[in-house]
Amino acid sequence: MKIRPDIAALVRDGHSDASIALRLGCGRGTANETRRALSSLDRLYAEEVPTGQVRDYRPERMPTSPAQQAANRATLLAALRTPAA
Template identity: 65%
Template sequence: MRIRADVAALIRDGHTNASIALRLSCARSTVARAREALRLPPADKLGRIYAEALPTGRVRDYRPELMPLAPAQQAANRARLLAALKDAA
């Protein structure tokens, strides 16, 4: 596939498919095919989300220590905090 030089330059500059198509008066599908041929990731937000998704279904930046606690764990933490505050006073 032949890729137009102006399309390739704007893709490499980080423009979205829609902005390139509007700027150069061509179809978004033309820009999308050029982006795929250059093997560059999508520039739009939704496309980035799809490109970063792992096929295993796991969350990319999963850190269990930062995940919300269960209500029972929150209650236990609250009770320990109150007991520690009473002991300190």
């Protein structure tokens, strides 16, 4: 489907299908098809590989490796074993 840039601009600005149809004199179905095509394209561009892994995804906290977990546990146990000052 060929995406009309004027409809795409209004979709990205947050206008409804009815508002786009009224402003541009096209059908609501045309606006809806453009909206669906844009959402498919946006999803496709966001994916790095077809497996669904999204590019540039950074969770709030990276998981700790088993080696780092063991080191953290040893540090905590050593701190707990020392007498308080």
